[in-house]
Amino acid sequence: MARIEVQGLHKIYGKHVAVQGLDLEIAAGELLVLLGPSGCGKTTTLNLIAGLDAPSSGAIMFDGQDVTGISAYRRNVAMVFQSALLYPHLTALRNIETSLRHRGLDRAARRHRIAEVARMLGIEILLNKLPSELSGGERQLVATAKAIVREPEAFLLDEPLSALDAALRLSLRAELVKLQKRLGVTTVFVTHDQVEAMTMGDRIAVMSNGRLEQVGTPDEIYNAPVTLFVAGFIGTPPMNLIAGEIVAGQFRQGRFSIPVTAPPGPATLGVRPQDVRVVAPGGEGALQVEVFAMEHLGRESVLIAESGDGSKMRVLVPANFRARMGDHLGLLPDSAQCLVFGADGRRVIVERGSVSRYANR
Amino acid sequence: MAFLTPLEIRRFPWPLIPHEANLAAFYNIFGFDYALPNGTSPASGQAEQIIRGLINSVAVSIVVTMITLVIVLPLAYMFARTSFRLKNSLLFAILLGTALPPISTLIPFYAMYLRLGLVGTLTGLVIVNLTVTVPLVTWMLIGYFRNLPPIERLARIDGYGHLAAFVGLVLPQARSGVAVAAVITFLFAWNEYTYALMLVNGSTANTLPTAISGFLFMYPEPSNLAASVIITIVPPALVAYFLQRHVGDMNLVDAVR
Numbered sequence: 001m002a003r004i005e006v007q008g009l010h011k012i013y014g015k016h017v018a019v020q021g022l023d024l025e026i027a028a029g030e031l032l033v034l035l036g037p038s039g040c041g042k043t044t045t046l047n048l049i050a051g052l053d054a055p056s057s058g059a060i061m062f063d064g065q066d067v068t069g070i071s072a073y074r075r076n077v078a079m080v081f082q083s084a085l086l087y088p089h090l091t092a093l094r095n096i097e098t099s100l101r102h103r104g105l106d107r108a109a110r111r112h113r114i115a116e117v118a119r120m121l122g123i124e125i126l127l128n129k130l131p132s133e134l135s136g137g138e139r140q141l142v143a144t145a146k147a148i149v150r151e152p153e154a155f156l157l158d159e160p161l162s163a164l165d166a167a168l169r170l171s172l173r174a175e176l177v178k179l180q181k182r183l184g185v186t187t188v189f190v191t192h193d194q195v196e197a198m199t200m201g202d203r204i205a206v207m208s209n210g211r212l213e214q215v216g217t218p219d220e221i222y223n224a225p226v227t228l229f230v231a232g233f234i235g236t237p238p239m240n241l242i243a244g245e246i247v248a249g250q251f252r253q254g255r256f257s258i259p260v261t262a263p264p265g266p267a268t269l270g271v272r273p274q275d276v277r278v279v280a281p282g283g284e285g286a287l288q289v290e291v292f293a294m295e296h297l298g299r300e301s302v303l304i305a306e307s308g309d310g311s312k313m314r315v316l317v318p319a320n321f322r323a324r325m326g327d328h329l330g331l332l333p334d335s336a337q338c339l340v341f342g343a344d345g346r347r348v349i350v351e352r353g354s355v356s357r358y359a360n361r
Numbered sequence: 362m363a364f365l366t367p368l369e370i371r372r373f374p375w376p377l378i379p380h381e382a383n384l385a386a387f388y389n390i391f392g393f394d395y396a397l398p399n400g401t402s403p404a405s406g407q408a409e410q411i412i413r414g415l416i417n418s419v420a421v422s423i424v425v426t427m428i429t430l431v432i433v434l435p436l437a438y439m440f441a442r443t444s445f446r447l448k449n450s451l452l453f454a455i456l457l458g459t460a461l462p463p464i465s466t467l468i469p470f471y472a473m474y475l476r477l478g479l480v481g482t483l484t485g486l487v488i489v490n491l492t493v494t495v496p497l498v499t500w501m502l503i504g505y506f507r508n509l510p511p512i513e514r515l516a517r518i519d520g521y522g523h524l525a526a527f528v529g530l531v532l533p534q535a536r537s538g539v540a541v542a543a544v545i546t547f548l549f550a551w552n553e554y555t556y557a558l559m560l561v562n563g564s565t566a567n568t569l570p571t572a573i574s575g576f577l578f579m580y581p582e583p584s585n586l587a588a589s590v591i592i593t594i595v596p597p598a599l600v601a602y603f604l605q606r607h608v609g610d611m612n613l614v615d616a617v618r
Contacts, residue, residue, distance in 0.1 A: 098519045
């Protein structure tokens with residue numbers, strides 16, 4: 001159960017910078033999710049932590065010891081790859097056994113340990129099957145067994161659930177978290193699925209274009225995004241982002257204005273779909289929109305509306321809300337819940353409200 | 362034709378189906394007389410060449426197949442799964458090697474072999490066969506290796522070195538590819554005629570195809586020719602029969618991706 005530190009990590013492939021100056025600390029026993037769109041460098045980061053790739057510069061420490069030049073195997077990490085990669089020509093049992101190859105354990109001890117792990121995961125009956133005879137979920141369990149049987153310093157999971165169907169993903173998600181908590185192994189979980197990240201992570205590190213955008217608990221990431229990117233990436237339906245400018249303590253876009261605490265200049269206003277009220281059209285200070293579509297979710301609905309400049313706004317409305325395409329409406333964001341981002345894409349921190357409101361929820 | 366008596370062959374049109382299977386030609390080509398009801402079918406003068414050709418062909422084909430596999434499997438794997446400097450140029454060079462018709466390299470080879478003393482030797486024949494099989498089979502297997510699941514990273518986590526992973530994990534998965542490579546190499550070496558005709562014909566290193574061609578020239582012996590051809594078909598047929606189920610497994614269509 002190592003504490004992992006990543007210091008000033010760079011990885012450059014030819015001209016392409018995959019990871020740029022990454023600093024990260026993962027506490028012992030923590031489940032950290034690396035989240036970002038594809039190509040953001042999260043898998044590269046995971047491979048660097050695993051020791052499968054050598055960084056261009058920077059260091060990786062396990063428990064304060066520099067392991068940057070040490071091979072993947074000697075770091076004693078266990079990795080589960082995308083779509084639960086297994087050796088296709090070996091049975092589940094032999095696949096799991098390869099993890100113990102160099103342990104100096106005799107056959108009986110190895111089999112005993114595998115049996116123990118298999119019982120824990122409930123995969124005893126799968127042990128003599130080939131990977132091609134297993135379903136996606138079963139392969140996932142076998143890959144997990146292969147990972148935990150070696151009692152690693154850290155689990156590194158590279159989008160292990162991405163190839164599974166939605167229902168299975170949901171149940172395995174909870175099982176993985178439960179297992180991780182029970183074993184208390186430091187875990188790094190890479191995903192591009194923000195729901196997965198929010199539900200599984202003790203903390204989430206959001207990456208984009210090889211850079212770390214923000215690290216924090218799911219709560220912090222959701223309620224206090226530090227950058228425009230994080231704000232737009234986290235949350236379903238996504239946060240509404242309105243481009244405009246700040247003049248004399250007011251955020252303005254056309255005739256729409258709302259009081260904010262921020263220095264003057266071009267800015268982007270961010271507001272979650274649940275923090276917007278629908279009002280009659282023509283109202284003072286409201287954003288004038290036209291209904292574009294309605295999405296019914298059952299318990300509530302998402303109203304998608306188009307504002308004058310063609311950008312879409314999403315608003316959560318009660319399930320019984322009725323609107324027809326082309327109807328004119330006014331939207332009034334709750335000013336206490338609005339986040340203001342400066343021209344550099346970073347949040348203007350001076351305003352209060354959202355953090356304190358959600359912090360004690 | 363191999364089963365007809367000389368008398369039947371001389372008739373026109375000769376019968377498509379022999380009246381009785383007559384094994385005379387098969388005895389004759391291996392140097393035995395065969396008693397027919399109306400006389401004796403004498404042993405063929407080519408018998409010595411045929412027997413030696415058969416032995417040489419089997420030896421050359423097996424040796425070429427083994428050497429080709431030893432060279433090609435790691436080579437194709439490297440091209441498919443690793444990246445290194447000049448990879449594409451080298452790949453192109455390999456393809457170019459297969460693009461030349463054998464006739465065009467025949468005279469240079471002969472001139473070179475004269476100096477090296479390799480004319481009329483099995484070693485020389487093996488080497489010349491390898492110049493064709495190695496690039497051809499490498500090119501073929503690259504696509505195959507590319508399509509295998511990417512287990513290398515998993516292998517490194519499990520503490521396998523590059524060589525151990527290749528021998529212990531990749532090759533066992535690649536049985537179909539190895540089998541197909543072996544079949545193709547064997548068939549090529551077995552049927553190779555152009556080089557053999559020029560480099561070893563008439564010597565003690567004669568192979569079966571050139572030995573058979575002897576029946577065509579001074580004293581044509583159609584039955585013996587046909588019988589030899591049937592003998593020639595047997596080994597490749599056996600090889601193909603035992604390895605054919607692998608051929609279907611191997612997805613060559615995906616080779617260029």
